[in-house]
Amino acid sequence: MSVTADIIALSDRFLDQWGDLTPVSMEGLPVLPERDDAWVRFTIRPGRQRYFGGNGNHYEQLGRVYLQIFVPTGQGDGLAYELAERFIEIFRDYRVENLICETPDLDVVGEDGPWLQVNVSVFWRSIRQG
Numbered sequence: 131m132s133v134t135a136d137i138i139a140l141s142d143r144f145l146d147q148w149g150d151l152t153p154v155s156m157e158g159l160p161v162l163p164e165r166d167d168a169w170v171r172f173t174i175r176p177g178r179q180r181y182f183g184g185n186g187n188h189y190e191q192l193g194r195v196y197l198q199i200f201v202p203t204g205q206g207d208g209l210a211y212e213l214a215e216r217f218i219e220i221f222r223d224y225r226v227e228n229l230i231c232e233t234p235d236l237d238v239v240g241e242d243g244p245w246l247q248v249n250v251s252v253f254w255r256s257i258r259q260g
Contacts, residue, residue, distance in 0.1 A: 133176050133191055136256045139226050140174050140195055147220040148172075152213065166244075168209055171198040191256040195221060195231070200245040207238075210248040221252040229256045 141156070148154065148170075155162045156172040176193040197217045201210045214236055224231040232253045239247035 133256075136176070136191060136193070136229055136254070137174050139229055140221075140231075140254065141172075143224060143226075144172055144195070144217075144220060148216070151216065166202060168199070168201045168205075168213065170200065170213065172196070173198075188257065188259055191258065193254050193256075194251045195254060196249065196251045199248045199250070201248075203241050203244055203246055205246075207246060207248070210246055214248050214250045217250050218252075221254075228258065229254060 141158075145154070152167075153162050153165065153169040154172055155169065162169060173196040174193065175196065176191060179189050179191050181189045197214070199210050199213045199217075201207070201213075218234045218236075221231045222234060232255075234250055234252045237249045237251075239249060241247075
């Protein structure tokens with residue numbers, strides 16, 4: 131897989147599994163209109179590549195998949211945690227070809243104006259021959 135193929139695989143997995151659970155903001159999709167209900171921002175950030183193996187002909191592409199969850203302030207944090215758990219279910223231990231997702235990180239950002247924000251990210255790696 132290439133970096134582009136990794137991004138496509140991760141995006142397709144998310145969009146297929148998330149469905150219409152909430153509106154989604156991400157690169158390549160139309161900008162969401164101003165909202166007063168829960169929504170999420172999905173982002174894929176490829177990171178560095180590193181060689182491994184004795185002869186240097188294999189390398190790993192590293193990266194993270196992020197989901198920022200926004201729930202209206204005053205509705206409690208239950209929905210935010212439900213959405214975080216759904217994202218975790220989609221990507222925890224997900225594997226396709228040489229792409230492997232690992233365990234998630236959860237970060238409660240807290241309330242900022244009209245939104246309660248919770249962030250979830252999953253580390254991924256893709257193993258390739260060089």
